[in-house]
Amino acid sequence: MKLLQALFFPPEQPGGVSSMIPYLQERFHSSRWEMEMFWLPKRIRNKGHEDPIFHTFDWREYEESPIVAKYLQTYRDYLWWTRLRIQKPYDLIHSHHPIAGMAMKAVFPEVPLIQTVHSSYERELILNGRIKEGGLEHRFLVSLYRELEYISDRLLTVSNSFKAYMSPYVNTPESIGVIHNGFDDKRFKPVPHENAVPQLITVCRLVPAKGLDTLLQACAELKRKGYDYVLHIIGDGPSRQELEEMAKELDIYQETIFYGYTLHPEEFMPFFDIFVLPSRAEAFGSVFAEAALSSLALVGTDVGGIAEQIEDGVNGLLVPAEDPMALSVALEKVISDPLYRYELARTASDKAKNQYSLARSVNELKKMYLKFQPQIES
Incomplete structure (x- = not known):
């Protein structure tokens, strides 16, 4: 055929x-x-x-x-x-x-x-x-x-x-x-690792629809509460300059790394701890399945295909879109409790292997x- x-x-x-x-x-x-x-x-x-x-x-x-x-x-x-x-x-x-x-x-x-x-x-x-x-x-x-x-x-x-x-x-x-x-799970190879400071990662096109302004506000709240973290933003797009300026204004630029476009983020995604993407809309959200197969804890918004992939509190955390405080609270949970983070990641990986x-x-x-x-x- x-x-x-x-x-x-x-x-x-x-x-x-x-x-x-x-x-x-x-x-x-x-x-x-x-x-x-x-x-x-x-x-x-x-x-x-x-x-x-x-x-x-x-x-x-x-x-x-x-x-x-x-x-x-x-x-x-x-x-x-x-x-x-x-x-x-x-x-x-x-x-x-x-x-x-x-x-x-x-x-x-x-x-x-x-x-x-x-x-x-x-x-x-x-x-x-x-x-x-x-x-x-x-x-x-x-x-x-x-x-x-x-x-x-x-x-x-x-x-x-x-x-x-x-x-x-x-x-x-x-x-x-x-x-x-x-998703071809042969592409995703989880790597046992211990990061002294929790490493957050997001992978997306830098446009308003992805909600990265909400993410930066949530991270600023984490810093205000005294939590250590590093936020890795992989992707490029028309909002990049605006987001970099926003990170500076919120005083989190030192904690935030803008990588630009990267062809195969799955190759180094397993070395991070938490995947977060507060999209305002998402038909499926393939990157969540990819992050799950990399054994990362998932934090996303209760919209579209994200909500079909994540059962809140079981294989990740869901928050309302455009709610920086709710996102900050969810991130605080997975940053402050490595064991909880691990359990979410393990369950997410099992579901992704089975269903996706x-x-x-x-x-x-x-x-x-x-x-x-x-x-x-x-």
Whole structure:
């Protein structure tokens, strides 16, 4: 069976897709399966000129927005690149981004399409202050869910909470499937260690949606109470300068290390103690599963896929979003009690290995893919 995994970003980019899809190939490497990946290189800009075709709404109603216009141009570029680079047929295409799925269906209308929605671009834009809820851009982006439902043979997402989020925007929400991201536990090797000072780590894109302003405020409260710690912030983004200035203003800059973008944070994550990310929204939150497999104690917000991964007080701690004091109290618990921290980390690791293993995700995908296997004519 010839499969194509259609991505948007290159597979080395951070995020839930890159945590799973590149590692599928070796699991599908056999005489029965042939899998390839495809994505839009960053260098491809303003090459496409073919107007998109949407079946469920009129895109021209939204094109006056610069954000929508850029999105549509990116779609045209992906369409142009697909027509240029792919000639041979596939038995099944599994897309991991709306633009990829729409372009693939336009080029290969007869090939079955599975579409996984990994995150919400519109929620990220709203939380990052780029668009207004209910505005032109928001209405365009949520219209894409019904379009994806129309063109897909199977519509999937990565958490039950995100399925609930998508449900008002499609005709048959009950048909949305959920397959969690899977993680190759061979990549994660917990390291026994004793840090004299508790080491906190977060890994994310530095944007308002990730709530790092809340984290810095919580850490300032920890320092005010006399707790020692070091906060390691791995990632880059438009908020970096603002966050560095905030750390200075809160007098925690000496306790905070900004690393910038790092390609494989899982290689040194096991040497830390506590993973914390107070996101304002999260479709799944792959980095929590990665931290759990690295045997770190987890502290997150009670939103989206984070709340599905963490059972408060059992395999991590959950706090409300945008609540620095609650986050500070949770961090205080795991900083002050190493044994409690260890128990949370151990339980989190056990759950991640059981529920978010790559093997489990691969088995679910194989069962689904086989339903679309071409019938051999006798």
